[in-house]
Each structure stands twice: as structure tokens, then as C-alpha cells.
Amino acid sequence: KAGVTQTPRYLIKTRGQQVTLSCSPISGHRSVSWYQQTPGQGLQFLFEYFSETQRNKGNFPGRFSGRQFSNSRSEMNVSTLELGDSALYLCASSAGQTYGYTFGSGTRLTVV
Amino acid sequence: AQSVTQLDSHVSVSEGTPVLLRCNYSSSYSPSLFWYVQHPNKGLQLLLKYTSAATLVKGINGFEAEFKKSETSFHLTKPSAHMSDAAEYFCVVSDRSGGSYIPTFGRGTSLIVHP
Secondary structure, eight states, rough: OOOOEOOEEEEOOOOOOOOEEEEEOOOOOEEEEEEEEEEEEEEEEEEEEETEEEEOOOSSTTEEEEOOOOOOOOEEEEEEEOOOOEEEEEEEEETTTOOEEEOOOOOEEEEO | OOOEEEEEEEEEEESSSSSSEEEEEEESSSOOOEEEOOOSSSSSSEEESSSSSSEEEEEEEGGGEEEEETTTEEEEEESSGGGOEEEEEEEEOOOOGGGGGOOOOOEEEEEEEEE
């Protein structure tokens, strides 16, 4: 059974640019959530999508957005990048909210 | 509102000795609790979860955790540490605060295993 796949693994962008990250969940999982991991703030929840609808949202500015497609694949977009957006972005899929999450290996974003 | 506190940022043990990683939580509802492990440059892997069934939960790789409601704790233990256990461990709480499940992560505990 294939795991959660995130692409790309590494990304370097310049301040002011925008970036799109991709996540393919485990087959059959309809819930996809995104997290930002930094040394200073730890792991923080960004948002969760279920059946193409945003179900939950963390406390991040509107520059962070996402979407989910009919095949459950999800993308996350960050516009007008800031240096502080440099982080490991993790995607996770789940069969249900109390089942726990299966995480991908993450996308390491560096903003210069 | 829910919250989780991992009481130790670093725990150092010798190979073959017991491991104890401490986690306290706060929740207004019946929470789901999870432990995850993260190896360097990797995503998080689920070790075990508590979702209101048995209070002693067994996970992968010999880890287990006990849910103690009276102490609001969910400590992670392993009888004998292995070198491959060296990693970052996260305690996570999730409940229906605000009507939906949003997980809250602890700050993590770095487990160091000495030969």
C-alpha cells in the first residue's frame, strides 16, 4: 500500500514569490491535512480538507491556502513568501478523525 | 481549549534501559491521544493511539502508553531502548473543541540513546 507522497521534497524560493506544494494521500483516505514545522514554533496545524471541502483551519494568514481534488489529492499554496515561511511542510492523510494520521516525508521550503 | 505539554525536551538513556517520555494534556472533552515519532528528515510515524477504549495502549516497536484521566497524563514507555529508537517524539491531543477535531502537538522530546 503506497504511503503519503509529497512533492517536491526540497524547494528554494525568493521572497515575494508564491509556491505550490502537492500531496497524494493513501488510497481511500478522504481527509488530508497540512502542517508547518519550524524549530521555533514546532508543529502547527494549517488546514484540513475532506471531500474537496476545507473542514478545519488553523491560525495562519490568508497567504496560506489549499484545495483538494476529487481524487483526494491536495495542494497547498503560499503567496507572497516571507523569510519566516521557511519550514518543513508536512501533509497527512487519515481514514477518520480518531484514527490518527499517516504523514508524508514533507517538503522542505527555504525562502531566501 | 485543548493543550499538551511534553515535560522533557531531551531524554537520554543507555541502550537496553527503560524509556519514559512524559506527556500531560488538557481537554474539555473526551480526547483522542497519539504518540508519533520523527526520525531526521522524515515525516511523522504513528506509534500508538488512545481513543477511549483500553487505557493501556500498545504500539509498534515495543512502545506502550497509559491513559490516566485523573492525572491527565499519557506517558510513553518502552522496557528496553534500542539505538534505532533515537528520534524526536511528539504527543498529540485531539478533541471536538469548537465542534471539530484539530490536533494540537506537543513541542517534542528528543530521545538520545547511548551505546
